[in-house]
Amino acid sequence: MTSKHSGELSEIWSRQWKEKLFEPVDNAFLLLFRVLFGGIMFWEVTRYFRYGWIYRYWIEPYFNFSYAPFNFKPLPEDYMFILWLILGLLALFIAIGFLYRVSAGLFFLLFTYTYLLEQARYLNHFYLVVLISFLLIFLPAHKGFSVDSLIWKKLRNRTAPLWTLWLLRFIIAVPYFFGGVAKLNPDWLQGYPLAMWLDPDFPILGTYFEEQWMVLFISYSGLLLDLLIVPFLLWKKSRWPAFILITAFHLMNSQLFSIGIFPWFMIGATTIFFAPDWPRKLFVRLKLARPAALETAHVMPGVRKRKLVLWALAIFVTLQLVLPFRHWFIPGNVHWTEGGHRYAWHMKLRSKSGETNFILENKANGERILVDLRGYLKEWQINDMEGKPYMIWEFAQFLKQEYALMDMDVMVFAQATASLNGRKPQLIIDPTVDLANVKRPWWGWAWWYLPLEEPLRKKW
Structure with missing residues (x-):
């Protein structure tokens, strides 16, 4: 079959299925x-x-x-x-x-x-x-x-x-x-x-x-x-x-x-x-x-x-x-970093728990403040935020703005640990990074994320 005839058949088939859809x-x-x-x-x-x-x-x-x-x-x-x-x-x-x-x-x-x-x-x-x-x-x-x-x-x-x-x-x-x-x-x-x-x-x-x-x-x-x-x-x-x-x-x-x-x-x-x-x-x-x-x-x-x-x-x-x-194109385990987890139908695929403490440092005098999360968030919000770096970052931005209203310029650090599917808890983000001064990880990965290193602890 010549390329001319092949092209004609391809065009007819393409036209037929397009019309068939209607x-x-x-x-x-x-x-x-x-x-x-x-x-x-x-x-x-x-x-x-x-x-x-x-x-x-x-x-x-x-x-x-x-x-x-x-x-x-x-x-x-x-x-x-x-x-x-x-x-x-x-x-x-x-x-x-x-x-x-x-x-x-x-x-x-x-x-x-x-x-x-x-x-x-x-x-x-x-x-x-x-x-x-x-x-x-x-x-x-x-x-x-x-x-x-x-x-x-x-x-x-x-x-x-x-x-x-x-x-x-x-x-x-x-x-x-x-x-x-x-x-x-x-x-x-x-x-x-x-x-x-x-x-x-x-x-x-x-x-x-x-x-x-x-x-x-x-x-x-x-x-x-x-x-x-x-x-x-x-x-x-x-x-x-x-x-x-x-x-x-x-x-x-x-x-x-x-x-x-x-x-x-x-x-x-x-x-x-x-x-x-x-x-x-x-x-x-x-x-x-x-x-x-x-x-x-x-x-x-x-x-x-x-x-x-x-x-x-x-x-x-x-x-x-x-x-x-x-x-697949974002570094790290998706269930750990959460990069690409949403809109991907990852249904009931991970059990994640954690503990997050926010520490503020007043730039003017070096004073450190431990944030009481329950003064800002409900329990269900805290539970969902823990183990999710992008939500921890968002709350850090909010804290920066809240203290700015009190004429305080602060740095925001997070001591955030998480456990994935029963693993031993480990740090999920770098606790030395001022989260109020870094950009949002739009693609799903940021340099201040820490990789998952703890092995899976089997039940049996």
Whole structure:
């Protein structure tokens, strides 16, 4: 075959798959996903009111570890409660499909704002909520089974472009796959930190949680499940067994760990790997809907719009594929330095404890001051800061500013030790460095970090 013919075939194939992404599929999967997301998020909002988390996380603390470069501050007390009331209302609006585009956009902005207020509350499923709420702004998830489609009948449609299905499948596959990639580290492969966490009082299986073979079995099973579950969900013949297995996995995690809405949302979201019309077929089988053929009229978007969508998809997908690998290019153990730990789906991979003391030195007279952390931080903030160099640095900057308000120019030193997965505690940063006078480690590594040297102390 000549290079000319090869080039022509390549061009035809490229054009075909690009056009195929815009072919229509039943949008029942998208309508269900909208209802699921809105319902789960409404439940999450009610939990914040029920357990007093709004007051605890954003009103009670004197200082919040906000995310740079945004450096957002919490609203006054009454306004924070109003904000969460609005979030609950927006979640309901998303679920019922009322003013859907506006509701999804506002929910994304307000939830992301609350997310960026406090680094000590970072959870992978909060990051997932941010990503999904952003995507929902652009997905036509309101064109059926929604208030919008009842009010504006021209919106009604039983189809959606194929790319919407694969985009949602991709964003649900990412936590699974990269959760498995993250487990390919020496500690996990030796059964840590699971050996420290598994509760021997757990029903039935707990009797064996003290045994090395059981801990290693769970460790390697979790690793293989994360890496292989998506291919098995995509393959029709193995889809049902894979779905049952991953559901059991999430149910077990919900009992072993305190991870909130994540397992329940992922059980529902994983149904995205079934045929796109399965919810509609189920409704017909239950006689809750009448069988009807999909509309045959489908308008292919113009070339310019298709290119815009493809570029947007390429940028989003590339970003999600690159971020989880960035720690490979940052010096040090990622679970020690924390460089590249976030946005990489490192879920339940390290047990870290520590002790941090801040010592200030007045430049004017050399006086030294030991800082009482509980005068500035809540216990949960202290626990999360310890062992995280970037948060220790941020608090050092805050102390510098606080004492400047009292007309004191101080140097800030930190005596910070940490223990990773049961290792003997060791210094994590250089205690002789004035943290108020060094730059933030944007890439994830700073010269004043100390490398992990303590070996893993095995339980058995």
